[in-house]
Amino acid sequence: MREFAFELSFCAALEAVHPERLVARQLGASVHGKRVIDVALVSPGPGFDERTAITADAIPPAAIEADVGVGSARYYRDAFPDRSAGWAKGAVEAAVEAGFFETERRNGRLYVRQTARYPDWFDRVVGVENKPDLGRPGDLELQLRRDVSLALFDEVWLATASHVTGAHLNRIPAAVGVWRFDPATGARETVREATPLDTDGPGVEVLEERPGRTEIRTVGADAKHRQRVRLAERAYGKGWRVAxxxxxxxxxxxxxxxxxxxxxxxxxxxxxxxxxxxxxxxxxxxxxxxxxxxxxxxxxxxxxSPWVADPAGRVRKQSGLDRFR
Ligand code: SF4
Incomplete structure (x- = not known):
């Protein structure tokens, strides 16, 4: 079966079993590298309703990470002190489009504030690598070793349509759980449970592996947390369906x-x-x-799914580039 069809079928089945969680496909899952995880399953946390009320889209990471609050508006250049004026304006515009920033003018200068405090809105994030045919594993083993050593996800799973042998299990990291999934029926069988990973601590990112040489970077807990927020935001905005x-x-x-x-x-x-x-x-x-x-x-x-297409919103809509001039 083609991987894409397997992936859509798998996401459909996951969503049917876990309607309270967000299912999304093809998300960036590294801090310094280019790893893209096939599927992520995000569990809502205590602030989920506050998050759904802000926007149906992904909130841009630059806006979340900027030093901007809800209370008093801030000069936009001070919100992005290490960036050029053009870059900062682009970031402000994206945040306004997403409904997370609003702007005002003071003495001809652009000021920004958040429309709502960014909530602590998600809990567990599970990553799944799809490999329908284990007879054609490609980089599977390396990808899964990367996921386990970085520990961006609370759990990492492999989903396959193949019969899973002991030899297959021995080739992938012991912490990775394995599901056998039948895309025709939507049935999912656990072949091996996943071991929870330490998402709160630092991780090691494997960037490249060549014979005799492995390039790694350590990733601090803060950077990992930022990447989890980015991934969860992308999952919220994107989902798994074809647009x-x-x-x-x-x-x-x-x-x-x-x-x-x-x-x-x-x-x-x-x-x-x-x-x-x-x-x-x-x-x-x-x-x-x-x-x-x-x-x-x-x-x-x-x-x-728990995603809300049309939040009532607390955004005072601003449109057009004129607001930046
Ligand atoms: S939908 Fe049309 S373009 Fe797409 S694969 Fe089928 S025949 Fe080809």
């Missing part, structure tokens, strides 16, 4: 409900779920130009 605007403009595209978790992009010509950005377009042999299907992806996510 409505990515559905192919092809007559052979079928809207698949897939265990009532849809709409997902399917293809009558190829059979099964398709990855539009990779598989669809004029280069595809079955491409038949047409209007893309009308789908309500946000509505499905809102219905089936």
């Amino acid at each position: 409505a605007e990515s559905f192919p403009a092809c007559a052979r595209c079928e809207v698949v409900e897939h265990s009532d978790r849809g709409p997902l992009p399917g293809c009558a010509w190829k059979g099964g779920l398709v990855h539009p950005e990779v598989e669809c377009g004029p280069d595809c042999g079955g491409y038949d130009p047409s209007d893309p299907p009308e789908v309500d992806v946000s509505g499905a996510r809102d219905t089936h």
Whole structure:
């Protein structure tokens, strides 16, 4: 089975079993490197309702990490002291678009404040690497060793459709849990439990491994916490579904409900779920130009997960670049 279809099926099944958690795909999962985790499962924490009230989008990390509060507005350059004026304006604009900053003018100078205090909104974060076919492992072993030594996730799991042998288990780190997942039925069987990782302490990031040489960087607890917040924000904004605007403009595209978790992009010509950005377009042999299907992806996510599509919001909307001039 193609990895993309496996991943969508797996996310659909996870969301069905854990409707109280956020399921998201393809998220940056390193501090200095380029690791991207296939799936993350984020458990809401005490401030989750406050978070959903701010915005349906991911709040940009620069805004979260800036020294800006709710009470009194701050000159925007002081909020990003190590950055250029252009960069700082871009960061302010992104934060305003996300509904997290509001701006005001004082004596012709731009001041910013938060629309709401950034809450402590998530608890556990589980990372899952998908490898439907263990006969083609690629970099699996190295990826999982990286995840365990950095310990960004509370648990790391491998999800596969393959029969898992003792030899497979011996090749991956002992802390990694293993699920066997059947994308046809959505059944998930635990082959081995995951061992909880120390997310509060420092970690070691493996950047590159070559024969006789391993490049690593230690990552402090603060940097790790920042990356967890970034990852959770991205998970909140992104989710796992294919965006409505990515559905192919092809007559052979079928809207698949897939265990009532849809709409997902399917293809009558190829059979099964398709990855539009990779598989669809004029280069595809079955491409038949047409209007893309009308789908309500946000509505499905809102219905089936704790994500809120249209928060009542406390943002006084500001729009247009004029506010920065
Ligand atoms: S472009 Fe190809 S893969 Fe995509 S829906 Fe059309 S026929 Fe299927």
